[in-house]
Amino acid sequence: MRLTTFGVGYVGLVTGTGLAEIGHQVLCLDVDAEKVARLERGEIPIYEPGLGDLVKRNERSGRLHFSTQLTAPYDQSELYFIAVGTPPLPDGSADLRAVFSACETIATTAKKAALVVVKSTVPVGTCDLVQERLEELAPGRFEVVSNPEFLKEGSALEDFFKPDRIVVGAKSDRAKATMRTLYAPLQLNGERLVITDPLSSELVKYASNTMLAMRVSFMNELSRLCHVTGANIHSVRAGVGADSRIGRKFLYAGPGYGGSCFPKDVQALAALGRAKGVPLRLAEATHLANDDQALFLVNLVRESLGSLEGKRIAFWGLAFKPETDDVREAPSLKLAEALLDAGAHVVGHDPEGAKNFVKALNRDGVSVVDSEYDALNGSHAVIVLTEWRCYRAPDFAEIRARLAGDRPVALDARNIWSPAEVEASGLHYVGIGVPSTARARS
Ligand SMILES: NC(=O)c1ccc[n+]([C@@H]2O[C@H](COP(=O)([O-])OP(=O)(O)OC[C@H]3O[C@@H](n4cnc5c(N)ncnc54)[C@H](O)[C@@H]3O)[C@@H](O)[C@H]2O)c1
Structure with a gap:
């Protein structure tokens, strides 16, 4: 044809x-x-x-x-x-x-x-x-x-x-x-x-994305509850996901969902509900919970580093997910905005998304590097924002050696690292709803 x-x-x-x-x-x-x-x-x-x-x-x-x-x-x-x-x-x-x-x-x-x-x-x-x-x-x-x-x-x-x-x-x-x-x-x-029919077909798309985003937002809300109670989101996910009616997919807490689809589609469905006089409360809440998760992440950085003025912070991962260069609505952008506003400097690495990140952010105080380890030199913290494969099993001793300070912060916003392994290298582990070994012991 x-x-x-x-x-x-x-x-x-x-x-x-x-x-x-x-x-x-x-x-x-x-x-x-x-x-x-x-x-x-x-x-x-x-x-x-x-x-x-x-x-x-x-x-x-x-x-x-x-x-x-x-x-x-x-x-x-x-x-x-x-x-x-x-x-x-x-x-x-x-x-x-x-x-x-x-x-x-x-x-x-x-x-x-x-x-x-x-x-x-x-x-x-x-x-x-x-x-x-x-x-x-x-x-x-x-x-x-x-x-x-x-x-x-x-x-x-x-x-x-x-x-x-x-x-x-x-x-x-x-x-x-x-x-x-x-x-x-x-x-x-x-x-x-x-x-x-076309009407149902159009709704399938919004319903699918909102359902997936809702699972992510719910797990993100639970991760915040884990943070204050000491529960561990990994165990919660394993226990909840083992129910075959629920399943294991899309139950990962993190920095909040991003990308060109979930944020806009959830909001568009909510807007459609408002326009038609059918409040879609779950869609509205899914979006609000995602915004809350972005704030939670900023607060985690503040909690771990104290004043951000003059601090240099390394981002590992800038794209909204691995295997893409797409940074639209990426958590890296929201976090960078907040940290720059607070007087920090951001140095980022991403296998594919660095150029788009710099273009989308369009602000001073940001630089990107070709090697993930070079982002660490003299930085006060490393934050993993995208779970690219190259960040999954890094050399933690090397990370420790390159970061500044006595016990620099490794903020694992994708929960891909073992807290015990990170802390054994002399780093301070911070996860999303995952107690650091120090917190777990106390
Ligand atoms: N990106 C995804 O993962 C994904 C997945 C499923 C559905 N969608 C949906 O598919 C649509 C496209 O998404 P995308 O990510 O490919 O967008 P995109 O922004 O990457 O590409 C859209 C392209 O359309 C072009 N364009 C704009 N007006 C045009 C016109 N009048 N004639 C010809 N080209 C025109 C733009 O120049 C741009 O290159 C959106 O509605 C999106 O929600 C995206």
């Missing part, structure tokens, strides 16, 4: 490349001329494991193209995928301007009838509004399908080729059949399609 994706971000580029890889002719279109130019030069504007090789292979095969314009022959695509950003507006609701702009380009440029597939995360009812707009501009030519994206940054290709589920919200049998055909090659070992 001939296909076009709008947006060459994390979703659009992975989707377009994946569809080319299984044999389709694909144009990836973006209004960002610089991103398109980089892709045309063979550079990948984002870090996603395996993506660079796949893009190059499919470009060489002639199945994958990049452009800022919808030009022939892709103005005769059978499907147009909208994978543009839907960032939050100040009231938490989703900004849909890019979605409608893409829809208008399709309506005014496409030369034949086609499906318009909305992959962007959009509030319930958006596909109907997109359909209305298309009818105004080009009556009877397009049908809108909801097909929310569930990929996880860091394993996006794996998620594309082996999805847990593919959710399709469509009205006509023809649209449902086309989507079934499109995704059949990804389900050779068993169908994982959930076919429903």
Whole structure:
């Protein structure tokens, strides 16, 4: 089939490349001329494991193209995928301007009838509004399908080729059949399609992200309770997660969730509830609890270091999670803001996200280094904010030797280190709801 994706971000580029890889002719279109130019030069504007090789292979095969314009022959695509950003507006609701702009380009440029597939995360009812707009501009030519994206940054290709589920919200049998055909090659070992109406499909996406965020926020709240009671969040997680009705996944306390999806999707669902007169109290609380966790982390640093004025603090991990360069809404940004405001200096390391971190923060008092150990030189504390594999089994004696002070602080905001091992090296261990051995003994 001939296909076009709008947006060459994390979703659009992975989707377009994946569809080319299984044999389709694909144009990836973006209004960002610089991103398109980089892709045309063979550079990948984002870090996603395996993506660079796949893009190059499919470009060489002639199945994958990049452009800022919808030009022939892709103005005769059978499907147009909208994978543009839907960032939050100040009231938490989703900004849909890019979605409608893409829809208008399709309506005014496409030369034949086609499906318009909305992959962007959009509030319930958006596909109907997109359909209305298309009818105004080009009556009877397009049908809108909801097909929310569930990929996880860091394993996006794996998620594309082996999805847990593919959710399709469509009205006509023809649209449902086309989507079934499109995704059949990804389900050779068993169908994982959930076919429903567009409204339900749109809600599945928000419900899934909010449910996951809610688990994280609940464990974060429990970690704060552990902190004051002396209970250990590791044991709590093991005990709670052993219940097969609950399961072990997404029960990790940490610095609060971040990224381009959870924060905005939780808020957008809450905003939708408010707009429709159905208060979604759990979504509201999930968001508030996440903000509280960011404050808790700042207080942990203060509690461990005293005055922050003039202190130098090393961050290990800047991306919102491992295996991505994405720092949108990352805990590292919130913490850095607070520490800089208090007069500290931050020196960061991240295998992929350092450049984006500096750009997003855009403040003095911050530097980044290429080696994680170099971030420690003369610092008063190290804080692990992202559980990249390279931070999991470090040389604690080396950390101790490079940090300043008698008993420097190792704040393990991802709970990946053994308190006993860290403390045996002469460091002061601080975890999230994990008693240090000193506290556990007292
Ligand atoms: N990133 C994720 O992990 C993820 C996962 C699932 C769903 N989503 C959802 O998918 C959507 C895209 O997310 P993303 O992370 O890929 O965003 P992104 O910000 O990485 O990329 C969006 C791209 O869309 C482009 N764009 C904006 N307006 C355009 C237009 N009119 N025509 C063509 N291109 C246009 C931008 O220039 C940008 O390159 C969002 O709604 C997001 O919530 C994201």
